[in-house]
Amino acid sequence: MKTLIFGLGNIGPEYNNTRHNIGFDVLDAFAKDMNVEFSLQKLGMVAEGRLKNKTFVLVKPTTFMNLSGKTVQYYMQLNKATPSEILVVTDDLAIDTCMLRIRLKGSHGGHNGLRNIQELLNTQEYPRLRFGIGNQFDKNRQIEFVLGKWKPEEQTVVDITVAKAVDAIKSFILEGPGQAMTKYNG
Secondary structure, X not given: OEEEEEEOOOOOHHHOOEHHHHHHHXXXXXXXXXXXXXXXXXXXXXXXXXXXXXXXXXXEEOOOHHHHHHHHHXXXXXXXXXXXXXXXXXXXXXXXXXXXEEEOOOOOOOOHHHHHHXXXXXXXXXXXXXXXOOOOOOOOOHHHHHOOEOOHHHHHHHHHHHHXXXXXXXXXXXXXXXXXXHHHOO
16 A cells, blocks of 8 residues: 655745745655655656555645646556545645644645645545645735745744654654644644
8 A cells, every 4th residue: 555645836946945835845855854766757756665564655746736636636546546545745824834734634725736636536535734834924915925935034943844744744654644643733
């Protein structure tokens, strides 16, 4: 059995180190920790490896955020995976900066990447690791905020939380979602 881990983000150097790309950042840190490398494949950058006796596949969609579901659907079909065998790592405005939440289902909450995944999978029931980016922006400035880079004073706590997210993914793969939720939510 494989666990498919999808990190949401946008391709291109202009999106590096932005709040909206935290899914990519978490998968990059996980890949580095597991000593696996991404290669460009159909609809995404993909890395595969093993954690103890479990196989994982990391996928960073190259479809841009709003079409993430196309990549998720493709790799689920390719690996004959069910929604319960995936984990989507994404940014979340509704959660305080650098807080983590693992959920097994839920609405897209206005997140266009999650909206597209739910539309194409035809379900809200798939696990996701939500990385809080906060919502400290002025009215009508949401897009600038999510596509903006982390402030220098935030970077240390972002790095710590990315490392915590890597540990949460390991727990999800090895111990299952229930145990990962108990350990890392909050």
